[in-house]
Amino acid sequence: MIEYMKAVKKIKDSVLYSLPDYMKVTASLQIREMNSNLKQIKYGFDERLFSGQYDAKNTMDQLADTNYKFSDFKTDHLTALSEVDINFQFIFMTLLVLFLITVIIIMNNKFNVIEGIMDIVSMSLGMGIISPIGRLSMKIIYFFGFLFIFVVMPEFQGQISAILSQPARRNVETLQDLFDNKYHVFYNGLLQNDMINKQLWVTEEDQKYLHPSGSLDLEKCAPEAQQNSTIACIDLTLNQLLYALKLQNLYVSKEITFKKYYVFWTRKNWALKDKIDKVRSIPMELIDKCFANSSNPLMISSDFVEDQVASRSIDNGSPLIVINGDQRWKQFGGYLPSYPTYIVRFESMKKLAPLIFGIMKSTIWDIKSPIFILDISKGTHDRRAHNILSFLKNFDILVSYYVCYDDKKDSTMVYTLNPYTRYAPSPWNQVKFANDNGNNQTKMTLYSLQYPKDLKNNYKNIYFDKTEHLDGHKIKLMVPVIEKNLPKQSKQRHIIEYMKVVKKIKDYLFEEIEKKQWKKIEKIEKIKEAENYERTDFDNLVFYVIVFGASLLWSLVIFGIELMVYRIHCKYQRREKERRQFIERLRAQPRIILPRMELIDRSFANNSNPLIISSDLVDDQVASRSIDNGSPLIVINGDQRRNPIEGFLPSYPTYILKLESSEKLVPLIIGFMESTIWNIKSPIFIVDISEGTHDVNASVVLASLAGRFDILVTYYVCYDDKKDSTMVYTLNPYTQYAPSPWNQVKFANDNGNNQTKMTLYSLQYPKDLNDNNKNIYFDKTEQLDGHEIKLLVPLFDQNLPEKYKP
Numbered sequence: 004m005i006e007y008m009k010a011v012k013k014i015k016d017s018v019l020y021s022l023p024d025y026m027k028v029t030a031s032l033q034i035r036e037m038n039s040n041l042k043q044i045k046y047g048f049d050e051r052l053f054s055g056q057y058d059a060k061n062t063m064d065q066l067a068d069t070n071y072k073f074s075d076f077k078t079d080h081l082t083a084l085s086e087v088d089i090n091f092q093f094i095f096m097t098l099l100v101l102f103l104i105t106v107i108i109i110m111n112n113k114f115n116v117i118e119g120i121m122d123i124v125s126m127s128l129g130m131g132i133i134s135p136i137g138r139l140s141m142k143i144i145y146f147f148g149f150l151f152i153f154v155v156m157p158e159f160q161g162q163i164s165a166i167l168s169q170p171a172r173r174n175v176e177t178l179q180d181l182f183d184n185k186y187h188v189f190y191n192g193l194l195q196n197d198m199i200n201k202q203l204w205v206t207e208e209d210q211k212y213l214h215p216s217g218s219l220d221l222e223k224c225a226p227e228a229q230q231n232s233t234i235a236c237i238d239l240t241l242n243q244l245l246y247a248l249k250l251q252n253l254y255v256s257k258e259i260t261f262k263k264y265y266v267f268w269t270r271k272n273w274a275l276k277d278k279i280d281k282v283r284s285i286p287m288e289l290i291d292k293c294f295a296n297s298s299n300p301l302m303i304s305s306d307f308v309e310d311q312v313a314s315r316s317i318d319n320g321s322p323l324i325v326i327n328g329d330q331r332w333k334q335f336g337g338y339l340p341s342y343p344t345y346i347v348r349f350e351s352m353k354k355l356a357p358l359i360f361g362i363m364k365s366t367i368w369d370i371k372s373p374i375f376i377l378d379i380s381k382g383t384h385d386r387r388a389h390n391i392l393s394f395l396k397n398f399d400i401l402v403s404y405y406v407c408y409d410d411k412k413d414s415t416m417v418y419t420l421n422p423y424t425r426y427a428p429s430p431w432n433q434v435k436f437a438n439d440n441g442n443n444q445t446k447m448t449l450y451s452l453q454y455p456k457d458l459k460n461n462y463k464n465i466y467f468d469k470t471e472h473l474d475g476h477k478i479k480l481m482v483p484v485i486e487k488n489l490p491k492q493s494k495q496r497h498i499i500e501y502m503k504v505v506k507k508i509k510d511y512l513f514e515e516i517e518k519k520q521w522k523k524i525e526k527i528e529k530i531k532e533a534e535n536y537e538r539t540d541f542d543n544l545v546f547y548v549i550v551f552g553a554s555l556l557w558s559l560v561i562f563g564i565e566l567m568v569y570r571i572h573c574k575y576q577r578r579e580k581e582r583r584q585f586i587e588r589l590r591a592q593p594r595i596i597l598p599r600m601e602l603i604d605r606s607f608a609n610n611s612n613p614l615i616i617s618s619d620l621v622d623d624q625v626a627s628r629s630i631d632n633g634s635p636l637i638v639i640n641g642d643q644r645r646n647p648i649e650g651f652l653p654s655y656p657t658y659i660l661k662l663e664s665s666e667k668l669v670p671l672i673i674g675f676m677e678s679t680i681w682n683i684k685s686p687i688f689i690v691d692i693s694e695g696t697h698d699v700n701a702s703v704v705l706a707s708l709a710g711r712f713d714i715l716v717t718y719y720v721c722y723d724d725k726k727d728s729t730m731v732y733t734l735n736p737y738t739q740y741a742p743s744p745w746n747q748v749k750f751a752n753d754n755g756n757n758q759t760k761m762t763l764y765s766l767q768y769p770k771d772l773n774d775n776n777k778n779i780y781f782d783k784t785e786q787l788d789g790h791e792i793k794l795l796v797p798l799f800d801q802n803l804p805e806k807y808k809p
Contacts, residue, residue, distance in 0.1 A: 028275075029791045047793065048074035052270040055713075057795040059273075063265035065193065075276060076266035089165055097159045101127070108134055111141045112359035126152050176256045178203060181235050182212075189214045189224045190237035197261050223547065231251050237261075257551040272676075274713050275784055275792065342372040349378040349391065349405075356394070370399060373466075375554040378407040385434055388418035389449050396422045396447070401469050415454040417465075422447050430457035446474065476745050615656045615675075618759045656687040662691040662719075665704070672712060685714060688778075698748055701732035703761050709736040709761070715783050729768040731779075736761045738788035742781050744771035760788060 047070025051057050059077065067704045069076055100125060109119035109203040112134040122132040126148055126242065136145050176180060180189055182203040185691070190198065192215040216224065224236035225246040235786050236243075237260055269276050345362060349355055355376070362368055376391055378384060388405040395403045405418040418434070421427055424446050431450040452458070658675060662668060669691070675681050689699060689704055708714040719732040732748070735741055737758050745764040773780070 026485070028787050029789055030794055033793060042560065049268060051354045051795060052268060054269060056268070057267040057793045059267055059792070059794055061267075061794045061796040064268055066264040066266050068771060069266070069268065073271060075269045075271050075273065077269055077276065077280060084519060090162055094159065094162050099157055100151060100155075104144060105149070105669065107140065107144045108132075111138055111144075123148075127156060174254055174256070175235070176258045178260060182209070185212060185233075185344050186235040187212050187214060187233055188235050188237065189221065191214045191216065191221065194237065194261060225250060225253065239385055244547075247343055264446075274715050275787075275790075277784070316584045331350070342369045343367060345372060345374045347376055349375065349376045352391070352394070355391070359395070359400075371402060373404070374400060376403070376405045378405065380407070381408060381410055383411060384416065384418070385449070385451075389420070389434075392418060392420035392449070395449070396420055402466070407452075412453060414456060416451055416508050417454055418449060418451045420447065420449050421469050422471060423476045424448070424472050426474070428470045430465075431467075446476075583628070593792075615658045655682045656680060658685060659685065660689055662689050662700075662704070665707070668704070669707075672708065672714075686716045686718065687714060689717070689719045691719065692725055694722070694727060696723060697721040697730065697732070698763070698765075701765075702734070702748070705732060705734035705763070706736075706761065716780070723767075726767060728770060730765055731768055732765045734761065735783050737783060737790045738762070740786045740788075744773075744779070745781075746771070 006802050047068050049057075049060065053073050066076070105119050108122050109116055112118055112122075115134075118133055122134050125132055129152075132145065134141070135267075136142050175184065178188075178201055188508065190213075198213065200203070204213050205573055210289045221236060224234070224238070225243075228234050228236055229250050229252050238246075240259070243255050246255055251450050272277070347355065347358060363792070374395065378387070384405070384407040388407070391405055392403055401422065405420065407418075408414075409416045418429070419427070423809060425433070425448040427433070427450040430452050432452060434449040434451050452465075660668065672687075687708070691700065698720070701721070705717050705719055708717050715736065717733065721730050721732075722728075723730045733741070733745070739747070739762040741762070741764040742745070744766050746766060748763040748765050766779075
């Protein structure tokens with residue numbers, strides 16, 4: 004078990020155990036048995052996560068197995084895998100539209116079929132038509148036909164060429180090929196349901212060719228397939244590519260057999276999930292926003308493959324190349340449209356230097372390629388950044404950045420080095436320590452910025468040309484030495500003749516180089532123009548069908564639009580009439596709790612925020628003021644609280660409940676959580692109209708909602724007789740922090756809450772606000788102060804042999 008814990012710490016950056024490196028929390032590992040995996044796959048959730056015993060799993064499960072009703076998962080930008088195949092739907096729709104255009108041309112040309120067919124062929128080849136275009140319908144069809152052929156025909160011709168150029172013979176690529184050729188198929192047991200759904204190996208005779216296997220058996224499968232041509236292995240793409248590099252006589256299919264995504268399961272409605280999703284992606288946002296584009300290839304070290312770097316880059320359309328310790332000396336061939344961006348994780352200078360040398364030896368290396376060195380260690384990194392960037396400067400690598408997290412500043416820091424002069428545009432700031440230690444002679448200057456504080460959504464100057472300002476930088480030139488023993492006159496004559504020869508060579512070389520340079524510039528410009536050209540996306544053909552259908556049935560479309568507008572207008576008038584009648588009915592009712600409701604109206608009301616109130620508040624000011632503000636209203640009572648509230652809501656609803664007793668409040672909260680519109684971010688206001696001081700009641704109610712249901716955005720609203728003011732209470736379950744105008748309630752925080760750091764806060768309305776409602780709502784997950792998160796990890800079978808245990 005100790006060895007397993009050490010192994011988990013080594014790979015912590017690819018699991019959730021690395022959360023303390025990104026945020027102020029403590030990750031505690033809880034061990035469980037592995038024999039519940041099949042049960043989890045069947046039902047799609049872990050009962051320990053559902054019961055709240057643990058916060059998240061430290062191992063990944065299939066996204067397709069997730070039951071979203073009882074479990075959630077840590078959000079990542081998933082890698083999108085697309086298959087390259089012939090788009091028969093596009094070909095069929097193109098032929099259909101061409102046929103409709105042909106029919107219209109024939110009808111307008113007195114049913115002359117031959118001329119109509121010749122016209123459509125001529126238009127397809129970019130030529131004119133024979134038929135007259137005097138009629139209005141002919142002009143319309145000619146215009147839209149020309150537009151359709153101009154946009155669609157190049158892609159159509161490419162699809163037809165792909166069909167005609169298909170080879171007569173091919174390798175095994177699909178499961179159907181494996182079934183037809185009687186291969187013995189070894190695959191992971193997790194794919195059992197996927198293999199059954201393919202419905203290929205149905206009979207008992209066929210199923211003898213299927214062999215569900217574990218990870219150890221799959222490791223032996225690839226070497227065995229190299230020798231035995233009757234077996235095939237279905238494994239992860241990354242593993243198959245590694246086997247293809249190590250083994251020579253092994254074929255890897257070009258098509259993806261199963262698309263599988265793996266995620267970390269978390270418990271449902273976990274308040275810290277959004278915080279974790281955001282903090283894991285912060286170091287990569289800078290690279291995505293400043294350097295990512297569709298033609299820029301991205302090269303990353305293999306320890307980042309499962310992290311945010313690779314997934315976001317694939318989402319942005321950037322080609323991806325993975326490099327690691329075994330592959331760093333390999334030559335990367337092929338054409339790349341622009342300079343690649345390198346992202347390398349820093350562990351030590353001993354590991355970094357060979358990796359940089361291997362990158363520089365590759366055929367695609369270019370001095371203009373940006374290099375990002377990512378360091379996830381703790382502490383201040385000024386000196387380390389200076390040393391690493393100085394090391395890269397020795398190889399004339401100027402476009403280099405050192406990215407890390409500074410604990411003291413609680414921010415992501417980015418460093419860069421200007422080796423020529425003390426210049427960098429805003430928002431770069433000069434680092435004093437590095438520039439006061441003997442760098443006066445070289446004028447080498449270290450700069451830094453805090454992300455995103457210093458940028459302020461302006462990424463214009465984060466990249467700058469360091470060769471633009473040289474400030475008298477010294478360039479070393481080499482000249483031949485004249486022989487020392489020659490007489491002085493001979494030396495002078497020799498130097499004059501030498502300079503004449505140098506001038507002739509210089510003029511000749513300059514003329515030839517200039518000619519070649521202009522040719523090279525022209526080629527580069529053409530390549531750039533080709534890079535910027537993007538073909539139209541024809542995956543969604545509905546748009547084209549609607550456009551050309553509308554050109555043929557224009558009058559019908561106009562009639563349909565008018566009919567739809569009339570129906571919408573009538574529906575709007577009917578709704579407005581009902582709304583006005585409801586407002587008049589509500590305004591006729593007595594206004595009982597007006598002072599308590601002004602706070603909700605001013606701080607949380609907006610046109611798109613639905614309001615859910617209990618039925619005993621319908622006759623009060625809550626409903627009428629909310630209807631006046633345009634907020635949609637949903638009324639619930641004791642009989643309806645368990646009915647699901649269906650329909651689309653534009654934002655998280657606000658709940659307003661009247662407190663009578665805890666016995667009535669708890670079933671009502673459970674009813675909310677079972678509805679389909681429930682969200683953990685919805686504000687809940689508990690309105691208490693009883694008299695007296697409410698510190699104790701507020702503490703008990705809010706602590707129950709936070710501890711039992713993990714509901715944080717809760718407020719307890721009441722009237723205090725002693726202070727003669729409306730009081731608002733809220734609870735921070737993580738730490739003793741709340742912004743102004745919140746005030747800490749002393750009594751509640753001195754009664755045994757030191758272990759949990761649960762803190763009660765209050766404010767007087769409107770005395771404490773002073774017409775400033777900005778900070779009345781604050782994110783309680785922003786400052787966690789070492790809050791403990793419980794992680795769930797598997798326990799391997801104790802009966803396994805020692806050599807199979809990690």
